[in-house]
Amino acid sequence: MEKNYFILILLLFFLSASSHSSLIASYSFDGNANDSVHGLNGTVVGATLTQDRFGVASKAYYFDGNDYISLGNPSLLNFTTDFSITAWIKPMTNSETWPSVISKWTGNTHLETFWLGYYQNAANYYLGAEVTNAGYNNYRNTTNTTITLGQWQQIGVSYSASSHWMGLYLNGTLVEQWLDLLGTNIWNSSDPVVIGGVMKTSLNHAFVGSIDEIQIYDHSFAIPEMSSLLFLLIGLIALWRIAR
Ligand SMILES: [Ca+2]
Ligand SMILES: [Ca+2]
Secondary structure (H helix, E strand, O other), X not given: OXXXXXXXXXXXXXXXXXHOOOEEEEEOOOOOOOEOOOOOOOEEEEOEEEOOOOOOOOOEEEEEOOOXXXXXXXXXXXXXXXXXXEEEEEEOOOOOOOXXXXXXXXXXXXXXXXXXXXXXXXXXXXXXXXXXXXXXXXXXXXEEEEOOOOOOEEEEEEEEOOOOEEEEEEOOEEEEEEOOOOOOOEOOOOOOEEEOOEEOOOEEOOOEEEEEEEEEEOOOOHHHHHHHXXXXXXXXXXXXXXXX
C-alpha cells in the first residue's frame, strides 16, 4: 500500500518536473539569429554580429538604435497565460526612455502584449516588463535594482496569469515580484515579436547595445517549481516512511 503510494508520488513528481521544461525558442546568436528549438528563426534588420560576454567575435548581436531582429508572429509565441524570457544584454548610452530588449505590440497605442527592457530615469536604469491582458495593462519596473550600462548582465521576466504574478530577474536572481497584476488571458495580436525594439508602424523604443542568448519559455518559473519542490518533499517523506 505504502509502496504504491510512493510510486504515485514519484510519478506526479516526474510529470510535474517534465511539464515545465518547455523551452519554446533559444537564440545563441552564434553567427546567426536562428532558433535551435523550433526553428523560429529571426530576420536580422540592421543588427550586426559582435563579441559575446567572453570576448568571442560574432557570437552576439549589436543594435545601434535603428536595428532589430523580427521573429514574425509564430503561434508558439502567442502566449495566452504564462511565459518567461531571459536574455543577456550589454546596454549602452541611449536617449530612449524605455529601451526594449524583446517585445510584441498589441496593435494599440502604448499597450504591449509583452515587453522586457529597462526604464531610464535620471542616471538610473531600472529593469522593466509589461504584459497586457484583455482590458488591463500591467507595466512594472524595479524600484531598488538597477542595471549597469556597458556591462553584460542577464535579465529575465516570468509571468503567471492564474497567480496574477510577475517577477523580474537579474543575473539569475528574482529581484522584484508583484502579485497584483490585473486581468487573466494575455491580449495577443498579429504583430511581430521583435528583439531590439517594439515594432508598431515603425520601430519604437529601440535598444542600443549588445544582446545575446535569448531563451523563451511558455511557462512561469516560480509557480511550477514550487509544486515540484512540494512533490519532491512528499516523495522524500514517503521514502522515509517506507525505509523506517
Ligand atoms: Ca552567443
Ligand atoms: Ca543601424
